[in-house]
Amino acid sequence: MLQKTLSILLCFSLYTLTFAQNTFQIKGFVADANSLQPIEGANIISNNLYAITSSEGVFTIKNIAKKTYTFTVSCIGYKSKTFTVNATPKMEAITVYLTESATELNEIEVQGKTKKRELQESPTVSYVVSEEFLNKNRENSLMQTLSKIPGVSTISIGSGQSKPVIRGLGFNRVVVVQNGIKHEAQQWGSDHGLEIDQYGIENIQIIKGAASLLYGSDAIAGVVDIQPTKTPLKNSFNGEVNLLGESNNDLLGISAGIQSRKDSWFYRGRLTYRDYGDYKVPTDKINYENYIFELDDNNLRNTAGKEANASFSIGYISDNIKSETFLSNVNAKNGFFANAHGLEVRSSTIDYDSSNRDIDYPYHTVNHFKVTNNTSIILNNHTLHLDLGFQNNHREEHSEPSAHGYMPKPTNTKEREFDKNTYALNIRDAFSPNNQHDIVAGINVEFQNNNIGGWGFLIPKYNRFTIGAFAYDQFEINSNLHFLAGIRYDYGVLNTKSYFDWYQSKVDNSDGSTSNVYLQRAQNKTLDFGNISASMGLSYLQNNTTYKINVGKSFRMPLSNELASDGVNYHMYRFEKGNLNLDPEESYQLDIDIDHTTELFSIGVSPFVNFFENYIYLNPTSNYYETLQIYEYTQSKVFRMGGEFRASSTITKNLQLNLSAEYVYSNQTNGAKEGFTLPFSPPLSGLFTINYQLKDFYFLNKPQLSASYKIAASQSEIVPPEEKTDGYQVLNMSLVTEMDLIKNNAPVAMRIKLNNVFNTKYFDHTSFYRLIDVPEAGRNLSISLTIPF
Amino acid sequence: MKFTLKYFYFITLSLLMLSCSDDDSVDKDDQKPTISINYSDGFPQACEQLVKGQTYTFKAKVTDNKALASYSLDIHNNFDQHTHDDQGEVCDLDPIKEAINPLIFMENYSIEGELTTYEINISITIPNDIDTGDYHCSYSVTDTTGWQSNTSIDIKIIE
Numbered sequence: 001m002l003q004k005t006l007s008i009l010l011c012f013s014l015y016t017l018t019f020a021q022n023t024f025q026i027k028g029f030v031a032d033a034n035s036l037q038p039i040e041g042a043n044i045i046s047n048n049l050y051a052i053t054s055s056e057g058v059f060t061i062k063n064i065a066k067k068t069y070t071f072t073v074s075c076i077g078y079k080s081k082t083f084t085v086n087a088t089p090k091m092e093a094i095t096v097y098l099t100e101s102a103t104e105l106n107e108i109e110v111q112g113k114t115k116k117r118e119l120q121e122s123p124t125v126s127y128v129v130s131e132e133f134l135n136k137n138r139e140n141s142l143m144q145t146l147s148k149i150p151g152v153s154t155i156s157i158g159s160g161q162s163k164p165v166i167r168g169l170g171f172n173r174v175v176v177v178q179n180g181i182k183h184e185a186q187q188w189g190s191d192h193g194l195e196i197d198q199y200g201i202e203n204i205q206i207i208k209g210a211a212s213l214l215y216g217s218d219a220i221a222g223v224v225d226i227q228p229t230k231t232p233l234k235n236s237f238n239g240e241v242n243l244l245g246e247s248n249n250d251l252l253g254i255s256a257g258i259q260s261r262k263d264s265w266f267y268r269g270r271l272t273y274r275d276y277g278d279y280k281v282p283t284d285k286i287n288y289e290n291y292i293f294e295l296d297d298n299n300l301r302n303t304a305g306k307e308a309n310a311s312f313s314i315g316y317i318s319d320n321i322k323s324e325t326f327l328s329n330v331n332a333k334n335g336f337f338a339n340a341h342g343l344e345v346r347s348s349t350i351d352y353d354s355s356n357r358d359i360d361y362p363y364h365t366v367n368h369f370k371v372t373n374n375t376s377i378i379l380n381n382h383t384l385h386l387d388l389g390f391q392n393n394h395r396e397e398h399s400e401p402s403a404h405g406y407m408p409k410p411t412n413t414k415e416r417e418f419d420k421n422t423y424a425l426n427i428r429d430a431f432s433p434n435n436q437h438d439i440v441a442g443i444n445v446e447f448q449n450n451n452i453g454g455w456g457f458l459i460p461k462y463n464r465f466t467i468g469a470f471a472y473d474q475f476e477i478n479s480n481l482h483f484l485a486g487i488r489y490d491y492g493v494l495n496t497k498s499y500f501d502w503y504q505s506k507v508d509n510s511d512g513s514t515s516n517v518y519l520q521r522a523q524n525k526t527l528d529f530g531n532i533s534a535s536m537g538l539s540y541l542q543n544n545t546t547y548k549i550n551v552g553k554s555f556r557m558p559l560s561n562e563l564a565s566d567g568v569n570y571h572m573y574r575f576e577k578g579n580l581n582l583d584p585e586e587s588y589q590l591d592i593d594i595d596h597t598t599e600l601f602s603i604g605v606s607p608f609v610n611f612f613e614n615y616i617y618l619n620p621t622s623n624y625y626e627t628l629q630i631y632e633y634t635q636s637k638v639f640r641m642g643g644e645f646r647a648s649s650t651i652t653k654n655l656q657l658n659l660s661a662e663y664v665y666s667n668q669t670n671g672a673k674e675g676f677t678l679p680f681s682p683p684l685s686g687l688f689t690i691n692y693q694l695k696d697f698y699f700l701n702k703p704q705l706s707a708s709y710k711i712a713a714s715q716s717e718i719v720p721p722e723e724k725t726d727g728y729q730v731l732n733m734s735l736v737t738e739m740d741l742i743k744n745n746a747p748v749a750m751r752i753k754l755n756n757v758f759n760t761k762y763f764d765h766t767s768f769y770r771l772i773d774v775p776e777a778g779r780n781l782s783i784s785l786t787i788p789f
Numbered sequence: 790m791k792f793t794l795k796y797f798y799f800i801t802l803s804l805l806m807l808s809c810s811d812d813d814s815v816d817k818d819d820q821k822p823t824i825s826i827n828y829s830d831g832f833p834q835a836c837e838q839l840v841k842g843q844t845y846t847f848k849a850k851v852t853d854n855k856a857l858a859s860y861s862l863d864i865h866n867n868f869d870q871h872t873h874d875d876q877g878e879v880c881d882l883d884p885i886k887e888a889i890n891p892l893i894f895m896e897n898y899s900i901e902g903e904l905t906t907y908e909i910n911i912s913i914t915i916p917n918d919i920d921t922g923d924y925h926c927s928y929s930v931t932d933t934t935g936w937q938s939n940t941s942i943d944i945k946i947i948e
Contacts, residue, residue, distance in 0.1 A: 289939070290875030345941075347873045349885075402871040403888060405895060409869065506893075620935035622858030624897035627929060629937050672935070675817045718819060720935045 024087040026061040028094035029053075029702070030073055033599060036656070037132045039098060042075035054746060055131075055230075056788075073098065077114035093701065099599060120546045122474065123484045123537025124211075125591040125606060127151075129204040136706075136736055136751065138244075138784065140251070140276075142198035146224070148708075150644035150660040151208045151606070153682045157768040158303040159249050159279040159777060160334055161193030165766060166208050166222030167608065167642060168664040168681050172559055173221035175211070179228050179326055179372045181389035182215065184422040184448065188459075188559050190768055191341075191571065192395065195330040195368035196226065197309040199242060199255040200270045203227040208644075209608060210554035210589040212533035213486045216444050216468045220554040220587050228324065228374055229268070231317055232261040240788045244274075248755075248780035249304075250356065251276035264318050272309040277356040278335075279303050282761040282778040286339070293339040296353040300774060304359050305334035323375040330368045335359040340772045341399070343573040343721075348400060361413060362399035368392070381433065385442075387426040394419045397454070404570055405626050406505040410455040415570075417453030422446065440486075441471040450560070452499075458569060458576070459561040460499050460522035466492035466557065472535070480541040484550075488533040492557045496564045498524045505626075521566045523580075531555040531584045537591075548593040556585040562616050562633045568626070575625040576618065577632045585635075586613040600650050607643035617679075619672050620720045636671030638678065640664060654693040661686040666717075676719040680766045683715035683727065701747060703737035715765040725770065728762030741787075749786040756780060821936040822853035824860075824928055826876075830908075833926060836880035838945045841921065844914040849940070853932040856903035860930040862911055866891035867923040867943065874925070874943040882923050883945075892919040892946065903933070921946050 030042045030053045038057020043050065046069045051059040066087050074080040078098035085094060100114060119128060127149060139145045143154040143162040155170050156162035164174045176183040176194060185195050204226050211219040232238070239258035245251065257270035278299040286293040295301065308331050315324030338352050339345065341362045350360045372389040395418045401410040428442030448464040472486025504516040537550035565578035588611045595604040614635040623630045642664035649657050662685055666678045689708040697703055714727040733754045738747035759779040763770050826834065832848045839845060851857055867873075868886045892915070900907050909928065927941040 290877070345873070345875075346871055349870070400871070402869055403865065403891075405865075406893060409888065620937070622931040622933050622935055623899075624859055624861040624929070624931070627861035627863035627895045627897060627927075629929065629931060629935075716819075721937065724819075 024064050024066060024089065024091070026064060026069075026085060026087065026091060026094065028059050028096060030057045030059065030075075030096045030098060032078075033097035033099045034597065034602070036097075037130055039075055039078065042073055042078070042098065044071050044073050046071045056746060056749075058746060077117070092696070095702075120541055120595075121476075121482045121539055123482060123539040123548050123550050124207060124535075125209055125548055125550055125593045127206045127208065129206065131202040134198070134201060134204075135749070135786065136734070138198070138751075139755075140246075140249075141193055142196055142201070143194060145198065146204070146206070148687065149206060150646055150662045150687070152206060153766055155190065155680055155766050155768055156764075157191050157193070158300075158305070158334060158336070160274075160276065160305045160307065160332070163187065163193055164222075164224050165680065165682065166206070166224075167662075168640070168666060168678065169221035170680065172218050173556060174224065175215045175219040175222075176224045176226070177215065178226040178370070179324075179389075180374050180385070180387035180426060181370075181372050181391070181424050182218070182422075182446070183370075184391050184420060185366075185368060185393045186395055186418055186420070187218075188561055191336065192334075192364060192366060195332065195366055195393065197255075197270065197272050197311065197328065197330055199272050199309075200229065200257050200268075200311070201226055202229045208606070209550065209591045210533075210535070210552035210587055210610075212490075212554035212556075213470055213472060213488050213535040213552060216446075216488075216533075217466060217490055217492065217531075217555060217557045217584075220556045220585060228326075229259075231315065231322070232259045232266050232268070234261055234263060236261055238788065240786055242784065242786050244782065244784045246276070246780055246782040248777055249276040249279035251782075261317075265314070265316055267312070267314045269312045270310070272307070274308075275306040275357075277304045280778045281775050282756075282759045283775055286772070286774055288340055288345070288772045288774075291339075291345050297356075298778065299353070299356050300337055301352040302335040302338040302358075302360050302363070304357050305332060306359075307332040320378045321375070323373065325373045326371070328368075328370045331366070333359055333363060333365045335363045337769065337772070337774065338362070341571050343771060344570060346400075346402075350400075362397065362415075364395060364397045366393070366395040368394075381431060383430040385426070385428040385430070387424070387428075389422070389424040391422045391424075392420070393422075397456075401455070404568065405628075407455070407501075407503050412455075414454045415456040416458065417451075418459075419451040419453070421449045423448075436476045438474040438476075439471070440473075442469070444468045444470075455502065456570060457499060457501070457521050457567040458565065459559075460564045461497035462560040462564075463495045464492065464560070466490060470533075482539045483537070484539075485536045486534065489530070490533070490555070490557075491528070491530045493526065493528045494557070494560060494563070496522055496525045496527075496560055498522055522564045525564065525580060527563065527580065529557045529584045531557075531586065544598050545594065545596045548591070550591045552589055552591075554587050554589070556587075556616075558582040558584065558616060565633070568628055572631075573628060574620070575628040575630045577625075577630055579633045582616055582633060582635060583614050585616055587611065587615075588613075601648065603647045605643065605645050608641065610640040612638035612640070615668070615678070617668070617671075617673070621672070634671060636673065637669045638666060639669050640666040640678075656691040658689040658691070659686070673719055677717040679719055679722060681715065681717055682766050683713045683725070685710065685712040687711075699739050699741070700737040700750075701740060703735060706734045706736070708732045708734075712765075721771070722765075723770070723773070725763045725765040728760065730760050730762060731757040733757055746788040748788070751782075751784045751786075753782045753784075754779070755782070818855045818932070818934040818936070820854045821938050822851055822857060822930045822932045824849055824851050824930045824938045824940045826850075826928075826940065826942065833942055833944050835874055835876035835878040835942055836945070837942070838947050839915055839924075840947055841915050841919070842917050844912060847909065847911040847913060847926075847928075849909045849928050850906070851900075851909060851930045851938075852906045853930075853936075854905065856905065856933045857900040857907050858931045858933045859897060859899045860909055860928065861897045862894065862909070863925075863927045863929070864892055864894040864913075864944075865925055866920065867925040868920070870923070872925055872941070874941045876940075876942055878943075880923075880943045880945070882943075886922065889920055890918060892916065892924065915946060919946070921948055 042053045053059045153165045154162035207223040237260040242255040244253035253274035255272035259268035280298040311328035313326040369392045375386040377384045397416040398413040403409045425445045468490035470488035474484045499522040500518045535552035540547045565576045593606040615638040619634045646660040694703040715725045735752045
């Protein structure tokens with residue numbers, strides 16, 4: 001972050017405003033020749049003329065005379081380029097592609113390293129998602145957008161909610177970090193998504209592998225790290241409005257953001273509102289077991305939703321200190337498919353089909369409030385980072401009350417309520433004693449308090465305290481060979497609270513009589529866990545090829561539901577039983593990443609091998625409790641392997657091809673489900689994308705046409721109660737372009753997308769609705785406009 | 790040439806990765822058991838009317854490819870019409886009403902001896918002091934692997 005800020009400042013120090021009396025102007029765009037992504041802060045210099053590119057890579061030189069100019073385009077980390085233009089009244093926009101300088105800029109030392117170079121040197125196998133990618137690929141939820149990255153998929157429920165899955169593992173095995181603080185929602189539950197506004201995010205780092213070392217418990221399968229946005233430039237004010245419309249679920253969305261900075265102080269703010277109706281599926285009826293649900297006009301009834309988010313931050317930056325305080329609130333209400341929420345089939349007198357926008361029972365409301373502070377202080381060769389966070393996640397699930405078993409019909413609709421407060425503190429010191437070592441040491445402390453309500457019981461009330469300390473060193477053996485090693489210890493205490501049913505159940509006594517008792521579902525228990533994580537890796541850069549190898553041990557503390565559940569999950573129509581004797585999950589993983597990138601093509605492969613000592617798994621047993629099948633949390637050894645393959649090639653300047661494939665194999669090697677895979681295993685799949693840069697067309701500048709074709713193999717590796725899923729092929733198309741609608745302003749960006757072009761009926765094996773045979777969404781046309789100001 | 794070689798190397802590596810993953814040493818059971826009342830002795834049939842005080846024998850046939858494990862029978866009221874059967878027949882339902890003393894029958898049984906076919910046979914006397922009206926009767930069966938199947942039938946209990 002510091003290096004990035006410094007290099008932008010460096011680029012900027014050359015910038016001066018000049019004025020002349022003439023009327024012509026030169027417009028242009030500077031992009032990375034390889035990634036085709038815009039370069040921010042590049043200098044465009046001629047004799048008396050200067051310009052600097054915006055975050056969109058755009059520059060304008062106004063008021064120039066009618067003559068020939070030679071400009072030099074330069075930016076740190078790139079080779080400078082020169083171009084010559086004749087200033088005429090009707091000039092086309094100039095596009096300049098800069099190539100990254102192959103040699104390190106020794107004279108600027110560490111500050112001269114590009115973000116890309118830093119990532120290449122780090123032995124951690126990670127993937128960086130840019131704002132450009134997010135803008136181009138934006139789907140209905142953040143995770144659906146990210147699922148285009150090989151190795152990343154989602155478990156989604158309906159059209160608006162999804163949670164991250166990395167190489168087939170999800171829920172609490174993937175950590176989502178926002179602004180340095182672990183996002184704490186109700187990750188363990190399958191029927192809700194991430195409560196994060198997907199607008200206003202610039203950079204996301206994805207780690208596909210064991211990352212407990214840096215992120216603590218839960219980062220056993222990977223991390224989605226939503227990084228703080230860049231500090232705005234000095235004396236700047238800018239903003240944007242995003243408008244979005246979608247045909248499939250009649251979505252209307254608006255998001256507006258501003259950011260400004262005077263000298264040292266800066267602030268940003270954003271408001272987002274989205275409202276959508278039921279989504280359409282390419283079928284008029286759903287066959288689930290022996291039931292048939294007729295759909296009205298292909299609408300998956302009661303899947304409408306709305307979302308309102310607000311965020312504000314204020315920050316201070318000087319030479320040695322940077323601090324930003326961020327406040328956000330995400331609020332959503334989502335309906336669930338009415339005929340079967342979970343596995344149980346329900347009928348109702350509610351007229352769900354009277355409108356496709358109303359949200360009836362069952363639905364949930366969720367509110368996530370977050371306040372974080374990130375402060376970094378530079379003291380000589382130390383950089384101290386402090387992250388402080390408070391989060392409140394409040395979720396309520398409402399459904400039509402109905403008697404179940406011995407439970408009489410409840411008097412209200414509030415089936416479940418969870419109210420979780422999380423307090424977090426991270427302290428981290430990055431220290432470079434010399435040019436060879438980068439040592440980082442830190443402490444993470446987290447306290448969590450979870451309260452429950454409603455007439456359904458699933459997890460108990462609990463308090464959880466965790467503390468972890470870590471240190472790692474990245475050692476530069478030579479400029480192309482880097483070694484990283486680190487170790488961490490975590491300790492956690494979990495305190496569960498007892499819970500008794502609010503109604504009586506009939507119990508058989510040993511003497512043959514029966515009595516009515518309030519059954520105890522959870523006990524007062526204090527459990528503590530301690531575990532070591534470690535990681536070691538090497539990276540080697542050889543010309544255009546980067547080799548990385550990383551081996552790590554990660555762990556995950558059992559959750560309160562895994563330990564102390566003891567109740568009926570009516571949605572899943574099963575009895576879930578925890579196990580207080582569970583050990584922390586331990587996993588060993590070997591990651592390899594080989595990447596070869598030249599100007600014209602890039603190819604990479606990232607295989608992994610993973611072994612779980614004691615994977616915690618909700619095992620369907622053959623026994624019943626009050627006529628419901630008992631699912632019991634158990635542990636088993638699991639072997640996993642797989643990886644991703646990616647290739648891209650620039651055929652001509654205008655034509656780019658991308659190919660990626662992902663595969664995961666999992667096998668439980670002992671226990672009750674020996675020989676079976678893990679639940680929600682993604683099938684082998686590939687994504688083929690063509691990008692074609694068209695010529696400017698009337699008011700459309702730089703129109704780019706993309707087609708992406710996804711091929712997924714069938715998934716026959718299943719575990720009860722899953723169903724085998726057929727393979728599928730689906731085509732998505734998009735057109736991204738810019739329009740100069742407002743003179744002398746940054747261009748308006750437009751994106752037209754057509755998802756599922758052929759309205760193909762297919763099933764996504766990792767979708768929550770797959771269990772009840774609901775296919776994926778049908779054809780969807782979406783139009784999005786981003787208007788900067 | 791260099792490019793082709795590298796390409797070949799990567800493809801081979803990824804193919805290797807994929808190819809060595811298809812051996813499953815354990816013979817996995819990936820089939821659910823079946824459950825049916827669609828035979829002459831199957832009881833109750835859709836829309837069946839049961840009289841208070843009478844004794845009935847509930848019968849269903851269950852099968853599995855490997856070994857059956859347990860079954861359960863659940864009879865609960867459907868006075869609020871929250872659920873319906875999967876027998877494809879539409880029964881006439883009484884008006885919606887509140888439950889006062891509904892019949893609750895929930896029993897679990899195990900099937901010993903790793904059988905692949907079995908006939909469920911449960912004798913139930915309908916008590917005299919319970920609410921009459923619409924009821925729902927559901928059978929469930931599991932196999933030793935943990936696969937489950939259900940079937941549900943709409944019935945009516947009358948005076």
